[in-house]
Amino acid sequence: MRVIGTAGHVDHGKSTLIAALTGTHPDRLKEEQEREMTIDLGFGWLNLPGGEEIGIVDVPGHRDFIENMLAGIGGIDAALLIIAADEGVMPQTREHLAILDLLQIQAGVVVITKTDLVEDAEWLDLLEEDIRRALAGTVLQAAPRMRVSARTGLGLEELLATLEATLANRPSRLDLGRPRLPVDRVFTMPGFGTVLTGTLSDGHFSLGDEVELLPSGVRGRIRGLQTHKKKEETALPGSRTAVNVSGVALEEALRGEVLAKPGQYKPSRRIDARLRLLKDISAPLKNATEVKIFHGTTETIAHLRLLGAEVIEPGEEGWVQLELRDPLVVVRGDRFIIRRPSPAETLGGGLVVDPQPKARHRRMDESVLKRLSALLEGTPADIFMQAALATGPAPLKEMTARARLELAPAQEAIEALIANGSLIPLEEGKSAPDAGTLFVAAPHWEVFKASALDSLSGYHQTHPLRRGMPREELKSKLKFAPKVFNALVKKLALETEVVEAGSWLARSGHEIRFSDGQQAKVSALLRRFDGNPYSPPSVKETVADVGEDIYNALLDLGELVSVGQDVVFRKPVYEQMVAKIRALLAEKGQVTAAEVRDLFGTTRKYALALLEHLDALGVTARDGDYRRLRK
Numbered sequence: 001m002r003v004i005g006t007a008g009h010v011d012h013g014k015s016t017l018i019a020a021l022t023g024t025h026p027d028r029l030k031e032e033q034e035r036e037m038t039i040d041l042g043f044g045w046l047n048l049p050g051g052e053e054i055g056i057v058d059v060p061g062h063r064d065f066i067e068n069m070l071a072g073i074g075g076i077d078a079a080l081l082i083i084a085a086d087e088g089v090m091p092q093t094r095e096h097l098a099i100l101d102l103l104q105i106q107a108g109v110v111v112i113t114k115t116d117l118v119e120d121a122e123w124l125d126l127l128e129e130d131i132r133r134a135l136a137g138t139v140l141q142a143a144p145r146m147r148v149s150a151r152t153g154l155g156l157e158e159l160l161a162t163l164e165a166t167l168a169n170r171p172s173r174l175d176l177g178r179p180r181l182p183v184d185r186v187f188t189m190p191g192f193g194t195v196l197t198g199t200l201s202d203g204h205f206s207l208g209d210e211v212e213l214l215p216s217g218v219r220g221r222i223r224g225l226q227t228h229k230k231k232e233e234t235a236l237p238g239s240r241t242a243v244n245v246s247g248v249a250l251e252e253a254l255r256g257e258v259l260a261k262p263g264q265y266k267p268s269r270r271i272d273a274r275l276r277l278l279k280d281i282s283a284p285l286k287n288a289t290e291v292k293i294f295h296g297t298t299e300t301i302a303h304l305r306l307l308g309a310e311v312i313e314p315g316e317e318g319w320v321q322l323e324l325r326d327p328l329v330v331v332r333g334d335r336f337i338i339r340r341p342s343p344a345e346t347l348g349g350g351l352v353v354d355p356q357p358k359a360r361h362r363r364m365d366e367s368v369l370k371r372l373s374a375l376l377e378g379t380p381a382d383i384f385m386q387a388a389l390a391t392g393p394a395p396l397k398e399m400t401a402r403a404r405l406e407l408a409p410a411q412e413a414i415e416a417l418i419a420n421g422s423l424i425p426l427e428e429g430k431s432a433p434d435a436g437t438l439f440v441a442a443p444h445w446e447v448f449k450a451s452a453l454d455s456l457s458g459y460h461q462t463h464p465l466r467r468g469m470p471r472e473e474l475k476s477k478l479k480f481a482p483k484v485f486n487a488l489v490k491k492l493a494l495e496t497e498v499v500e501a502g503s504w505l506a507r508s509g510h511e512i513r514f515s516d517g518q519q520a521k522v523s524a525l526l527r528r529f530d531g532n533p534y535s536p537p538s539v540k541e542t543v544a545d546v547g548e549d550i551y552n553a554l555l556d557l558g559e560l561v562s563v564g565q566d567v568v569f570r571k572p573v574y575e576q577m578v579a580k581i582r583a584l585l586a587e588k589g590q591v592t593a594a595e596v597r598d599l600f601g602t603t604r605k606y607a608l609a610l611l612e613h614l615d616a617l618g619v620t621a622r623d624g625d626y627r628r629l630r631k
Helices: 014-022 030-035 063-073 091-102 121-135 156-168 366-377 380-391 396-403 407-419 442-462 471-478 482-494 516-531 539-546 548-557 571-588 593-600 604-617
Strands: 002-008 042-047 053-058 078-084 108-113 145-147 180-189 193-199 210-214 219-227 240-246 258-260 268-277 289-295 298-307 317-328 335-340 345-354 423-425 438-441 498-501 504-507 560-562 568-570 620-623 626-629
Touching (some): 002 014, 002 156, 014 053, 014 078, 014 108, 014 156, 053 063, 063 298, 091 121, 091 335, 091 345, 108 121, 108 156, 145 156, 380 396, 380 407, 380 423, 380 438, 380 442, 407 423, 423 442, 438 442, 438 482, 442 471, 442 498, 442 504, 471 482, 482 498, 516 548, 539 548, 548 560, 560 571, 568 571, 571 593, 571 604, 593 604, 604 620
Parallel strands (some): 002 078
Antiparallel strands (some): 210 219, 210 258, 219 240, 289 298, 289 335, 620 626
């Protein structure tokens, strides 16, 4: 699931474009509709040409509502930077672009709207050149530029195709097993209670999960989940999610709170970060400055302490320690924006390096600066985990080579990651993992597991009368090398999620069940078999009676045993016949097809088919017209 966000100057047609693409106007407040101006966040969704459903966050463009914009832009996968053809690049265009760059929103499309108001093609060409200069050196420097009109529909289909191609190059959100939902909207529904919405990251929520709001600590339980107004049993990372929570009162839930599972996050009062300032801010940033920090959907005041410097100049970077007035739920690698409270100004953005520093640093301590520089690169465990995520399921030696760590730190990292469940061995039974042992990073394991189980569930739904999905079909669908696929499936089987049955795979608990009408056909067929057990209906007749799916199901269930191209017996009769043939051979040493025919009062067709079947199984061996027990 992906989420895109709008960005751009006020009155450049962001909300109108979203309404044209989705059929629903995102401005939901009465004041917004009266003023024809977005004030707060708006939400929607649409289907891309290939069928993928994506969420949309529409943000206000007016400078007075920049803080509302910041509450919605942090969790997106791609941006639509909107620029009106009749006005071009404006102040909020530049500020929104700077924010996208600071947050490192790496994908986007630049949309030139209101082209129906401009008849001069030369003007549009000049405008594109101005846009190109504005984008230079930013994350959207190489973004495609589209000309559209929401009023006439010009370019809208092409825009959707371009957006689909842009998102196709972005990786899916990983399930790290630690869900966070920064709350951007809270409301109540009669008969349901409190509903929280946001963009889910880092993990999944399921019905019945116990959850807590942070930093307040209020606990509840998930009683309902929706994505794009569709009920779900599980909400996945990257999805716009509405969570109906029991046990949480409306007044206890506010925008800026984070919904998580209990005990997985500890709110921070102090963070260490690498800060980058914008080039065009009004003045250098001095030590002990008070700033507003925006992270996720929340904002708070922070006292900023510069480390290793007295000032950071515009356009420069530096180390900072932020003392927070209100606690934030952050993890290493999160990005944030800082603004000057008065006069209001976006100053820059930062990357969280240590979300829980143990102490207040001495500002000019060289050892602190060295430690922060090392953390920016990552701990050995961080580096090894990134290597594991990059390689996918692979032997330990391949992950180690990619991590480029010395032997001792690599070994420590591996042991730590295995101990905390971040790195999962795929080969059971080894006393200790070696260089050739297959491992998989936990997020990749969860993705494989979900894909495999979803595929099997879909197969069972489509083919309810089959005992399982052909193993090769699932391997082909998931596109893993045989050794890796077999190891992944074996682990699923050890976790009792999947049942392996020869060349078939099934979800645990899957059973072949006949409907009442199907069962009536089966009962009638079996009565025909019982009426003439040694000369029963042929395969062709059986299929004609009950259909191929039911026939194959009876084979899978062991009710019938196929012994030849057109010969099939009921299993108890087959076992009885095999036992009698063995006994006759033990007594006489050899038998002919005619003797077997007479033994059961059947025809040569059935006797010969059964003997050839036993030859193929290695029970008997043919010697001219005779069969003997194989030694």
